[in-house]
Amino acid sequence: MTDVIKIAVVGPESTGKSAMSAYLAKHYQTVWVPEFARGYCENLTGDCTWQDEVNMFHGQLELEKEYLPKANKLLICDTTFITIKIWSDEMFGQAPQEVLDMLPEHTYDFYLLLNIDLAWEDDPLRNFPTMREHFMQVWHKELKALNANYVVVSGQGQARYDAAVEAVDVFLGK
Template sequence: MALNENIIKIAVVGPESTGKSTMSAYLANHFGTVWVPEFARGYCENLNGDYTWQDEVNMFYGQLELEKEMLPKAKNGLIICDTTFITIKIWSDQLFGKSPQEVLDELPKHPYDLYLLLDIDLPWEDDPLRDFPDMREHFMQVWHNELQTLDANYTVVSGTGDERYSNAVAAVNQFLKSL
C-alpha cells in the first residue's frame, strides 16, 4: 500500500523525560488514531554496551521503517509520532560531534505538519535509557534550534498533569482548524 500523503503527521518531540511517549499515546487515543512509538527505545533496551555510530544509523532506519509501517493504519486523517529521527541527529551531534550523512540528507524530505515540543517543566524521572538529567535546558534549546532550522511549524507544550494534556489537545485542535 502506498503511503497516504493526505495524512496529517503530528510529532511529539523534546528532551528526555518530558513525557513524549505518554503524550503520544494520549493524543492518539483522544483523536481516535494510532501512534508511532520511538524505535530507539526498544533498540537501546537490547544494547549490551555504549551506543555506537552504527547504532545511530540503525535507529534512523528503524524509525523510518516503523513510521512507514504505521502510516497506513492512521485513522481520521491523523497520525501521532513519538519523536522523529531528528533525535538521531541531536544524539549523534552530542555523542559523536556530527550526524550521519543519511540523516542530514533525509531531514528536509520528511516534514511533519506540526511538532509539539514538550517543555522541561516536568520533574526528571530516572530511567536506565536516559543520560543527561543536568542538560535539559541545553537540549530544550537544541530542539528549538533544530526545529527553527527546518522552518518547522511547532508549539511548545507546557504544564503538568491534565493541564499538559489539555494544552497539547488545544494546540492540535488549533492547528487542525487552521487547515
C-alpha cells in the same frame, strides 16, 4: 497515503513524549508510532555506536511507514529521527550524512515540543538529567532550522494534555 497529517511529539528526555503520544492517539482515535530507539537501546549490550545511530534512523522511518496505513487522518509520532541528529551531534560531534540529507525531505506537518517543566524521572536509557535546558535550546534550534510549524507544550498533569489538544485543534483549524 498523503492525506494523513503527521504530528510529531518531541523534546528532551523525560518530558512525557510517550505518554503524550498515547494520550493524543486515544483522543483523536488514531495510532501512534512508538520511539524505535527505546526498544533498540534496551537490547544493546554496550555503548551506542555510530552504526547503532544509523540503524535507529532507518528503524524509525520503517516504523512510521508501518503505522501510516493504520492512521485515522492523524499519525502521532513519539519523537522523530531528528533525535538521531541531536544525539549523534552530542555523542560523536556530528550526525550521519544520510540523516542530515533526509531532515528537510522527511518533515512533519506539526510538532509539539514538550517543555522541561516536568520532574526528571530516572530511566536506564536517559543520560542527561542536568542538560535539559541545553537540549531544549537544541530542539528549538533544530526545529527553526527546518522552518517547522511547532508549539511548546507546558503544564502539569491534565493541563499539559489539554494544552497539547488545544494546540493540535488550532493547527487543524477546529
